[in-house]
Amino acid sequence: MGESPITDISEALATKGKVITCRAAVAWSPGTPLTIENVEVECPQKMEVRVKILYTSICHTDLTSWLGENEAQRAYPRIFGHEASGVVESVGEGVEDLKEGDHVIPVFNGECGSCAYCQSDKTNQCEKYRVNPMKSTMFGDGKTRISIKGQPVYHFLNTSTFVEYTVLDAGCLVKIDPSAALDKMSLLSCGVTTGVGAVWNDANVKEGETVAVFGLGAIGLAAIQGAKIRGASRIIGIDINQDKIDLGREMGMTDFVNPKELDKPVHEVINGMVKGGVDYSFECVGNLDVLRQAFLSTRDGWGVTVMIGIHTSPRFLPFHPMELFSGRKMVGSVFGGVKCKTHIPSIVKKCVNGTLKLDAFITHELPFDEINKAFKLLEEGKSLRCLLHF
Template sequence: MGSLSDETVNGFFNPSETTGKVITCKAAVVWGPGQPFVVEEVQVDPPNKMEVRIKILYTSICHTDLDAWKGLNETQRAFPRILGHEAVGIVESVGEGVLDMKEGDPVVPIFNGECGDCVYCRSEKTNLCEKFRVNPFKSVMASDGKTRFSTRDGQPIFHFLNTSTFTEYTVLDSACVVKIDPNAPLKKMCLLSCGVSTGVGAAWNTANVQPGSSVAIFGLGAVGLAVAEGARSRGASRIIGVDINPDKCIKGQTMGVMDFVNPKDLKNPVHEKIREMTGGGVDYSFECAGNLDVLREAFLSTHDGWGLTVVLGIHPTPRLIPLHPMEFFDGRRLIGTIFGDFKGKSQLPNFATQCMRGVVNLDGFITHELPFSKINEAFQLLVDGQSLRCLLQL
């Protein structure tokens, strides 16, 4: 799908018929932890002040959606709920005070918002926002503490990660909506809502991977492969992928991974193998698996004196980091990243442009495409490790 002409936009909806009105549409509602998604009719309220209602065109599924669906911890147990946070769509209507977008604009939602005014947004040291940062506890809108979704009989349906994209229409705070180039390939732009931005940004912004450096990536899902793509584009001379799924070796080779290590094939710890391969350890390691034992291996796989480990994986259990404070005295460092340290509203449009120019290759991340009605099948593909990103068309 290419640019969005006025004719194309009007093919999706007629703003004059819906603006200011409640919209009845299809959404995938999950009613309890681990329960199948039910595609049913919901009601979507108009946007309040500084809110935006968008028509979702494509949405994809991330492991964070999977964890929330399972209800792995108390922060993710607000049900019924509309999950989803990777998508691309067009603006249907805007609330009072929204000046940076209008009806018909192509946009991507972001779970880590940017208001542009708070002390965090004005700082160059963080991409967090005081009010609209990612918050797994949040399940309602910021302006009034209410939801914009409800069932046909009026029961509230909760929001998810500032976004809720498993629906034909959704309402977001304007701080969590990014306008993109109308000539952008919209299917691929869906990837920038989370996975690709997080992985590439971790390599570019968080680690600042240098030309000629060595990298180890633990977990070759979409985020891990995005790290590989980011490291490749920065000129890394050695990119080692680590995964227990042997199929990831072939996929990784097409997306920047130069060497593959399967822990199941080793008698000794992974970090010993990587130190042996690299003459002491890699310059950068990235933990993308959400596993604390893997995190320790990633940390120890870096070179002492200067090695840096970046944490990208989501860790839903109450277990703490298995590192002794004295291990940091060898010069290794550990840091986490949210959304690849991109400031969403101010920096994502330029990143999208770089992707359009081929600086980052987005081909290969979308491994499956299904109609929205088959969302349960799409989730099973992710559970079975068969997909990177399954794109659902609404």
């Protein structure tokens, strides 16, 4: 892939002030194929922005929400999607940090910049724009900005990117360097940023330290690359899919463990590979049994487990409280501890200068109309990210 094929920005901006009719992939009920529909997208209201989406990709959160595995996702019809890149088409009243023509990526975990959370360096949560899977309308008036013949179509994770034009709250958009290829930048909306951010922010891995990454999907592979960039001396990847070995090594993995091939628990193997256990483990699966193995794989006294995977099971954490008295710690990670407007521009710079490499994450490309095929590829474990283009 080369530079983003934006040949005429004026074409993208010719719709300012008008209701736009465009294509969207609409989910009418959990687990049923998305249908390509003509939808009406309203103009942005106060502190909102309308964006022309040029590229979008599918994350596992889109997949599990579409399948109905999360009870919160019950508002239909709905437009899923939260990894994307595009161009600002128009801005609403009060928006000062974005203008027509800006290259942007939407982010499900926004940043208003003024609340107590945004002002703190201890969290990347925002009082107003933090991720909320229950939310399906806009902040301003509690209504949707997208409809089909007058019927509201609900929003998803502050974003809704499976559509040619979408409206977002301004706090959920990040302006990026226009020299960055927009096709690849869609990956920074969620998966890659979450993985590298967990390593850099939530764990703060330092040169020479040791790491184990459980689950080598896009987030896990990003965590591996983040650990390599930080100079970790040992990076162990754990996955039941042998096909992940080559990708893992390309990202910086030094060792690979397949739990299906072991005759003893994973943590015992890792404790043998790195005497006493690794400094940090990252659970990227969303499985409590895997989480326990990740926890026990860290060194007592100071080991830290970062929980990145989304756990939809009603089960509670598989630990006895006294196990925490060994000195091991566990932290949860939301979007890798990244404040979207504050931190993402610097991550983009790492992509532009070649420090952070994105090409290998894009395993497939399809036209937008083939979005159901892209979902199937992800569901079957055949793709990391399938890039959809309009």
